[in-house]
Amino acid sequence: MLSLGLMLLLGGIAAYFRAKGWIIALAAFIGALIGGSVWWALLPLVAGVVCCLPFVQSLYMPTVFGLFKKVTPPMSETEQDAINAGTVWWDGELFSGKPDYQKLLNYPHPQLTAEEQAFIDGPVEELCNMLNDWQINHELKDLPQEAWDFIKQHGFLGMIIKKQYGGLEFSNYAHAKVVTKIATRCGSAAVTVMVPNSLGPGELLQHYxxxxxxxxxxxxxxxxxxxxxxxxxxxxxxxxxxxxxxxxxxxxxxxxxxxxxxxxxxxxxxxxxxxxxxxxxxxxxxxxxxxxxxxxxxxxxxxxxxxxxxxxxxxxxxxxxxxxxxxxxxxxxxxxxxxxxxxxxxxxxxxxxxxxxxxxxxxxxxxxLSVGRCISLPANSVAAGMVSSYTTSLYARIRDQFGLPIGKFEGVDEALARIIANTYQMEASQDLALTGLDVGEKPSVISAMLKYHNTERMRKTLNDAMDIHGGRTVVQGPRNYLVPAYQAIPIAITVEGANILTRSLMIFGQGAIRSHPYVLREMMAATNNDAASFKQVFGQHVHFVITNVARSFWLGLTNGCLSRAPQRGVTAPYYKQMNRLAANFALLTDMCMFSLGGSLKFREKLSARLGDIVANLYICSAVLKRFERDGSPKADVAIMQYAAQQALYDAQVAMDGVLKNLPNRPLAWLLRGLTMPTGHAIKAPSDKLGTQVANEAMKGEEALERLTRFMFKPSEESDPVGVLAPAHKAVIAAADAEKKLRKLERNDQLSAPSPNLRLEQALQLSLITQDEFDLINKARGLKRQVIMVDDFDMQLEQHDDKLLERHIF
Missing domain, CATH: 2.40.110.10 (Butyryl-CoA Dehydrogenase, subunit A, domain 2)
Structure with a gap:
């Protein structure tokens, strides 16, 4: 047993560092000899001869090649085009089982040019001020003519068209941020602008x-x-x-x-x-x-x-x-x-x-489509996240129940933390993809990840936001700033490839062939009947699997804590856990393809879970990249930690689902021992961390401002979104005075029957100062404006513009 243990230890160490095949065999051979067993030493010696000597390979490789050609599933012409579309970028690193994080950190940060920033601050801001969702959706059932004219005159429909043809020739990053900002104000206008700049005649003409x-x-x-x-x-x-x-x-x-x-x-x-x-x-x-x-x-x-x-x-x-x-x-x-x-x-x-x-x-x-899916729908999802984050964070601090802001209740702060983390994940994921687009990549697999995971997070985020707002966003009307996006969720879920299809067939189905280091080359060799090329690639693939076995087990045993991270500090633990999951994923990918062959194409549930693993690895890496891009601000630490931890935990859940449902049960048991030897080592974000995220968001300060920097924020208090910031500020300013008033009420020093009458009574009895009275009065007035919902005539045609004046108590 000592010989076996030393053989596996030394061979495993060499394999962990992806040493060449003959070095791995030699290390195992030496380990067995040190352990005192010549018989065990024969095993790596024979394996080395079989795998490394060309003469021996030539004896069995034709049989392997023939079997591979038989099990390789045929591809239709449309499938072949989809596989060949786009380029392999950061997704290739994730499929490698050993991502090069220095590449990630070296990718340029997306930035707006002065011209692009001026467009967002100028024409985009002006357009947003023209838009009223209620009027557009329920009265005009179209954009107002002035908005149509403005969109045409200022080149919104030609953002992707080159300047030589009269277009704006914006970067993909700028294009996405224009769509995002418009979408935070009006979804119909955002769609009107994004479609001509996405998959359509303009895009096709410029390329073909x-x-x-x-x-x-x-x-x-x-x-x-x-x-x-x-x-x-x-x-x-x-x-x-x-x-x-x-x-x-x-x-x-x-x-x-x-x-x-x-x-x-x-x-x-x-x-x-x-x-x-x-x-x-x-x-x-x-x-x-x-x-x-x-x-x-x-x-x-x-x-x-x-x-x-x-x-x-x-x-x-x-x-x-x-x-x-x-x-x-x-x-x-x-x-x-x-x-x-x-x-x-x-x-x-x-x-x-x-x-x-x-x-x-x-x-x-x-x-x-591999370009368009990185921009349009993900940008709309980011916009919904920004609006949900901004409005819900401020509302949760403004609205109170039982004398406390509702955001202080744990059930609310749990949902608010999810909103903030999902929004952070969505924008970080899109920004990383936009970086790739702007350096000439067309990351088709990543675009599928974005399409599915951003729109699904949008759905979850809006659900949580509606839940926290309660009755405030149940009633339709001009004052309801969430229901238009909530009602439009099915659009994003179904277009540009329905989400079920995208998750079940596209992310892993395309990625396993396109982004895997060896599979596409093996398939092409089989298609072209090129035995020499197949022999070379197959040998590399076998080495890849062997090294991933060692890496997966060791990293799973330690949860990656002894592996290297590209940076020290608060992000290091997440890089290390990504090391572990990337190795696990690479091994699972090969074993699923090996055991299921062409039938994996039809195992959509397994394919979906495998896609979830790699997508969440991508999301986590994007989160860490964004945090570094922003200068690692202290106020964002809890948000980054929650977003990264949730992505890693989701990847682990998906991995567990693969192992529970892999048809070959002995293989599944073996893989569980190699990938999850200590069980579920990655934990979901803690309650304490979620509370930190919610509290930071409810401050309404730099963390929330960074998260919503591309959101249109009206300045008028008459606007249902515009009133939130002044109401938030007023409520915080009046907090001490309100606390003093509640203490007077508990001590039975005030006997008036309603809150406003007690406030006046406190002033008359000189129990509070005039300044305190004014602070409370202003805060309550703005709070009422935040809370109130629209009411209509009996035909539901005319809403009451003077509902705020109807203040009985």
């Missing part, structure tokens, strides 16, 4: 358009002369884009150019029929980006009969194009609706990129 298409459309889109939409989703084909029924047949025909009025006879084109739904801006669009399956049955373009998914630009006033009907999205009034057309003839030159890009539409879409 012909020079003629760029020169004609981009200046018009930048100035708002054209309003774009993109029509992909069909009633019978939502997430399954490859199954869209919309089709076009190559033929000859005639058409009138809708821009010039010139008639063109007998030209080569496509006759397209489509029915699309849920298309944002479709009811008011002037140019329609259209995705359809293209066929060439007569071989007019070549030998290929089924060309594939193709994207074209079609002016909406072209003959046969139908728009003008609206859907009514939940909690919003942004323009969204159907478009349809039957046998509409379009020339080949309207295909985005020209005829050379016919059939490449899905590839174009998934490449652009």
């Amino acid at each position: 358009g012909t020079e003629d298409q760029k020169n004609f459309y981009l200046p018009r889109l930048a100035k708002g002369e054209d309003i774009p939409c993109f029509a992909l989703t069909s009633p019978s084909a939502g997430s399954d884009a490859g199954g869209i029924p919309d089709f076009g047949v190559v033929t000859r025909g005639s058409y009138t150019d809708p821009h010039t009025g010139v008639r063109h006879e007998d030209v080569l084109g496509v006759r397209v029929s489509w029915e699309k739904r849920w298309i944002t801006l479709a009811p008011v669009a002037t140019v329609l980006g259209l995705a359809f399956k293209m066929f060439d049955p007569d071989g007019l373009l070549g030998d290929k009969k089924e060309i594939g998914i193709t994207c074209a630009l079609v002016p909406t006033h072209h003959e046969g194009v139908q728009i003008g009907r609206r859907h009514w999205p939940s909690g919003s009034a942004f323009m969204n609706g159907p478009t349809w057309g039957a046998d509409v003839f379009i020339p080949l030159e309207w295909i985005i990129g020209g005829v050379d890009f016919a059939g490449r539409g899905w590839q174009m879409l998934v490449e652009c």
Whole structure:
């Protein structure tokens, strides 16, 4: 047993540091000899010979290669395009099992240029002041005309368009922050701005358009002369884009150019029929980006009969194009609706990129989607988190029950801490992804993480905020600042890939192939029947697994506490626990793929949990990066700790779920011993830490200000959000005087029947000063303004503007 123990110890140490295979075998061999057993020493010797000698490898590698080709699941063309889309960035480090945190720390901090900051402080602020959610959603059911005109005139629709075409050419970071700030004021306006700057004609044209298409459309889109939409989703084909029924047949025909009025006879084109739904801006669009399956049955373009998914630009006033009907999205009034057309003839030159890009539409879409999903919906989620954090933190300090601010009750501070931590996680995660985008990356796997985890955190955050506000946000009306976002939650959850699909199939399903150090290369070698390349990569993969076994066990045994962190101080424990979980995840990934093979593709619950592990590792790393970026402020320590600890705990819960449900039970038991040898070592954030987070937020000072720095904050006390800051300040200023008054009441020195009458009585009896009276009176007036909800006439049409004057007590 001594020989076995020394063999495993020395071999394990070498494997932990990812020494070369022959060094690992030699270390194990020496350990066995030191232990006095020649027989045990034969085991690493034989393993070394089998794994390291080329002659021996050549005896069994053809069999391994053949088996691998058999178990490798086939991929559809759309799956292949999705796998190839985007780039591998920080997600590759997380899949490596040994992240290089120095890379993380060396990534540049996202920053706004002076021009971008001026735009946010100027036009964005002006636009927000024009917007009233209640008026837009319930009265106008559209943005006011002045807002539409302002958006067009100031280039909001051309933020991503290059300056040479008249656009603003903002960074991805600036684009996201513009959307975030608008969304903190009005979701409908944010969607109106974000869609033309996300997946749509502008984005596709800049990447794939012909020079003629760029020169004609981009200046018009930048100035708002054209309003774009993109029509992909069909009633019978939502997430399954490859199954869209919309089709076009190559033929000859005639058409009138809708821009010039010139008639063109007998030209080569496509006759397209489509029915699309849920298309944002479709009811008011002037140019329609259209995705359809293209066929060439007569071989007019070549030998290929089924060309594939193709994207074209079609002016909406072209003959046969139908728009003008609206859907009514939940909690919003942004323009969204159907478009349809039957046998509409379009020339080949309207295909985005020209005829050379016919059939490449899905590839174009998934490449652009990997960028757009990092920006639009995550930015809306961050905005909802900011509004929830700001309003709930101040409200929890202003509102009192039983003589205490409601935020002092543990049940409330527990929910408030979750709100703050989720918001911190959401913005940190998006900011890290935006850093990647702005240095030229297209992190498709990370974009899927953001889409799912930010929108889910938005849902949880709004639920907690509504719970704390209670009746204050149950009643609809102009004073309710949470219900529009709450009602709009289903939009974010379902669009750009429904959350169930994104979690179950995309994050790990794409990441396990795209971001894994070896799997994609092995699959490509198998596809190309390249045995030599497979042999090289497979050997590296085996070494990877062996070293991860050693790393996973040792780091699991110590919970990473003896591993290295890139920095000392308050963040170090979280880096060390990430070391442990990254090694665990790398081992689980390989063992799940090994034991399940191609069937893992259909084990969506396991895939979802594996995705949760890596996503929470990403979130934790983003949290630590953000804390460092902000200068490690003392006021943010508790928030950072809560956000990081929660992400690590969530990753551990997901890992436990994988082990409980892995079909191969003996393998699951072995993996539990290797990954969780001491059980659930990572704990959820403590109650004490949550209280620290809530208390810091309720101060309304620097920590909350940093967390909500891109939120629009009205300055008028007549605004339901604008009144919160002065009310918060007044309540704190009057706290001592209120405490004094309550003591007088407990001592039966005041006999008047109502709070305001007792206040006046205290002043008349000189039990409080005039200054104390004024402080209390002002605070109570502002508090009432914060608490009150709207009431309406019997037809629920006219709300009462003078409800604050109706003060009986």
